[in-house]
Amino acid sequence: MNRTALNVLIDVISFFAFLASTSSGLVLWQVLPGAGYGFRGGRTVVAEQLFLGLSRQDWLDLHNGTSLLLAGLIVLHIAIHWRWIRSLGKRVGRCP
Numbered sequence: 001m002n003r004t005a006l007n008v009l010i011d012v013i014s015f016f017a018f019l020a021s022t023s024s025g026l027v028l029w030q031v032l033p034g035a036g037y038g039f040r041g042g043r044t045v046v047a048e049q050l051f052l053g054l055s056r057q058d059w060l061d062l063h064n065g066t067s068l069l070l071a072g073l074i075v076l077h078i079a080i081h082w083r084w085i086r087s088l089g090k091r092v093g094r095c096p
Contacts, residue, residue, distance in 0.1 A: 024063035
């Protein structure tokens with residue numbers, strides 16, 4: 001696979017990981033907020049609720065997984081473009 005195809009693949013997967021991470025984060029924040037450390041260690045009605053067939057823990061697992069995937073892809077994206085980033089830094093450093 002050439003460099004351009006690899007870059008496109010990383011960008012597309014990053015986009016979908018970003019969408020999944022953002023969506024799951026919004027669900028966790030707005031739809032299934034944390035119950036805290038209340039009665040029975042936080043096992044309240046909120047802990048038993050489902051949204052689109054997934055529990056809060058399932059959404060949290062999805063959110064954590066897609067966020068880690070996105071972070072790894074960002075590191076890979078920076079590594080692929082490192083030569084460009086370094087040359088940009090050199091050009092910016094020359095400006096008065």
